Amino acid sequence: MFTTRPTLHGTFGMVSSTHWLASQSGMAVLENGGNAYDAAVSAGFVLHVVEPHLNGPAGEVPVLVAPADGEVRVLCGQGVAPAGATVAHYRSLGLSLIPGTGPLAAAVPGAFDAWMVLLRDYGTMPLSDVLKYAIDYAENGHPVMARVGDTVETVRGLYESEWTSSADIYLPDGASPRAGELFRNRALAATWRRLIAEATSAAGGADGCRTAQIEAARRVWREGFIAHALVAQAGRPTLDSSGERHTGTLSLADLAAWEATYERPATYDWNGWTLCKAGGWSQGPTLLQQLALLPPELPAYGSAEYVHLLIEGSKLAMADREAWYGDALAEGVPLDALLSDSYNAGRRALLTGEASYALRPGRPGGREPRLPSHVRAVAEVPRPCAPGLPAGIGEPTVAPDGTTRGDTCHLAAVDRWGNMVSATPSGGWLQSNPVVPELGFPLGTRLQMAWLEEGLANSLTPGRRPRTTLTPSVALRNGVPFLAFGSPGGDSQDQWQTHFFLTVALNAPARGPLDLQAAIDAPNWHQESFPSSFYPRATRPGSVTIESRMDEAVLQDLRQRGHDITLADAWSEGRLSAVARDPETGVLSAGANPRGMQGYATGR
Template sequence: MFTTRPTLQGTFGMASSTHWLASQSAMAVLEDGGNAYDAAVAAAFVLHVVEPHLNGPAGEAPLIIAPAGGEVQVLCGQGPAPAGASAAAYRDLGLDLVPGTGPLAAAVPGAFDAWLLLLRDHGTKPLDTVLAYAIGYAEHGHPPVEHLGETVEKVRALFESEWTTSAELYLPGGRAPAPGTLFTNQALADTWRRLLAEANAAGGDREARIDAARRVWRSGFIAEALVAAAARPALDTSGERHAGPLSGDDLAGYEASYEAPARYDWNGWTVCKPGGWSQGPVLLQQLALLPPEPGALAYGTADYVHTLIEGSKLAFADREAWYGDAYGPSTVPLAGLLDADYNKARRQLIGAAASHALRPGHPAGRAPRLAAHALAVAHGERAATGPLTSAAAGVGEPTVTGVSADGGTRGDTCHLDIVDRWGNMISATPSGGWLQSSPVIPELGFPLGTRLQMTWLDPDLPNTLTPGRRPRTTLTPSLALRDGEPVLAFGTPGGDQQDQWQLHFFLAVALRAPVRGGLDLQGAIDAPNWHQESFPGSFYPRGMRPGAVTVESRFAPELIADLRRRGHVVTVGGPWSEGRLSAVARDPQTGLLSAAANPRGAQGYAVGR
């Protein structure tokens, strides 16, 4: 099969991410004797520099790790709502949705502590060694990708009239970052240099200096700047200026944490995801809804695509009714949602015609509850708010044209996967804190995040805005095992689309023939992709399009016609407009490593040897 690039193969190490400079920085760390976790931290901080429209240091980062010879773990870098952030307090401001931008939408930043905890516990390199790559690109410049300047242009008026600190960084001399030039962020470089100086001054061994850096973030000069920024009112998507409740106590009290992944066994594979505080189990539910007989569906046919679309609708309806952290992760009924009898009954709802209804299930006989906004949109009482992504426009990076003039965005994210010669593996989806989220904090060089926009202001829902509880995130890396051995790490940006595109990739890997004796990673990434939008979106203004499916134009015209005949509302997007997947793999029998990356958007790359 023709692919845009080969699936890389080797034995030393593989790194794949959504930006070539992050992938190559990770590879440089591997070449310097570091392991996959050292490399991942280096790549993550480079992504803050080179993809600031897609992630930042004050964002979030759920990670899945498989240490060689150890257990698969999730490292949760999703911070909770501040103590002063409650549904009642936000409703008292006259809001019915959390704004999509500004300080009100800021959760406690979680990414930084997660990356440093990973480095301390599983890495081998000092912090200053792995941060050197990000500092270098921030200080000496990097060639900006086209979408960075395009994003800045979309919010130019907001930056110039309201968020002037953002204009100072991203519109120097009135010009947005442009390809063929070098873009610098000296404030960010200075932030990391000061952090390192204070951490090293604390003394001690490698681990002690990393912990000292964590304290600087939580209670030192960085924490002080973050709290001051949250207290400054800023114009947000509500059309009003609001300050946020983030406090010093919120920052001081937060630490990233480890937990067991959600798992599902399918056709000889075990797929691992973050738990029900994320949308991760949606992928597991979609697998559970597939026909139980292997080979019952012919890959790539109209029946296959229709069945996946309808199963996706059921899984995402359950996400809306059951996922969230408002009452703690143990209250999400994952066992019931993945139960064989439950999914057998749900499978009977998949008929010959497309459903346009939002149909959450009743695991263990429990009655589902949905937000009033979601119900109103689903029942046509409130207008659906346009497509959830801009893939129909044919843009290579499917989320960027979703940025509105007021900074509202839909799913801007990064991803990285790394495996080393010792068998350590990681999949991570860093996001949030992007340049269009809140005004840049001038003394730090980055803004606050906006993950609280994914919560509801209705009371008593699993995803109600609740102090100290995590907002349900769309961020959802994946790791798969065979016979108990980690084999495959993969993921993608794309907000609500992440666990649709990842399902399609995984099935393409699992159901199609190997290439060169290994998994056809690049072929699975390059295969024509699609997504459906029959559920409330996670990003402000929380729209949905019942029955809507967007497909790449590389799908056969007969298949598209067949979907329309079944009642799907099909939009044909550009030929390379759906998904930004990355993946690495390891064969436990031979030690052979492989990697692939997404050609869409012309910036993702895999490297390795």
């Protein structure tokens, strides 16, 4: 199989992420005696600096923790809806959807606390040691990517007329960041320096307990100067994507009450592998459902029949996501039923040789699915697609219609002891909310994924998580962590990850390390026959976007099956980062996405 670069192999440690500076910072931590979790935290904070259009400290991050000598755990860094974020409140403002930008869309920030809990419980290094790389890049500058400046240009008018605190950082002297020039965010560096100073003092000085310092930093975030600045920003009337100025609902009580927590992963066994994902408050189990839908005998890898099967399976899984996934209902998500053999045998019968244009959620346990009123018509769309339906706004961070949104990052790490971690930080994008002037970063907008309708699995509910698209993965062999991977890409993440995983698993050698880079580089695709998780919640029934380097015979066959094919750039679909460890040999592997020219793996 063709590869753009070699899969890395070694025995000491590997870090893969969506930006080379984050990967190398994580590797530096490993070289200085840290473990995979120290490296992940350090890389995560660097991603906040170098990819501010893709993630930030006030965003969110689900983390899969896979220690060499313990069980896989999900660390939930997805904050909840504030106490004042009720459906009635938003409806009283004349809204039918939660805006995609502005403080009304802000959940309780989750990323920072999740990183701190990971460092406290699994790391070994002091807070100052893991934050020093992010502080240096923010204070002294890093060569900025073209996409940061491109994103700033799309919101220039908003920055100059309304979000002036963002203009102060991202439009210094009226110019957006230019590719390759040193870009600084000294306000962010000052925030981390003050946080470390206050946490160190509270923990009894530089010689104080490492854990006490981390706990003190968490209190500063939740109750100290950072909390007060975040709440003050949420209370400022802000122009958002509704075209109106609104204040948010975030309060000091919301920040003080929430903390990142652990839970068991959702799992599914497939052909000797055990796949681990976050639960049904994320879209993670859609990957498990896609595997459960596969027949015992698969078509030839890469054939049109194979691609068609994966596309149609993802449609059924995403339809179930719309009806059943979320954190709002007391009875929870019926994952046991959704992953059961009997349920998937019935669903598999829907996978015909033709493309489906309908949204078809199932009836796990005999329960009737309920879809939001905003999208019920999608379930009835005939084939071919009815004219006039809105196109999905898709990736990257700014839609063709000018709607601003953000994407995501990913990082994965493995150390010489076999500890493994997979994390998908996102939210708090530079285009999501104005920069908090005292802090150097904006609030997030994850609440836009909840519905302003009572009684749904993903209804806006105070104290409950909005369903997230963020979905890191870990795969076990014989109960041992073997592979950690993930991808940015909003609703497409688990489509791309399913194809990646199957490429790895179906082409794995009988002996020897995995060729992760070949699986990352393989031509990829995504479909949008379901409501987008992002404002304005559009859909494109029957659509499939495929990289133009896909074999022409496969494309022609898919068209004949009725798929509405859009050819994308040759290198545009999928942004995987992955690491692996063979427990029999101890050989480590890593690969990273070449698309976008910024993702890299490093290791030895």
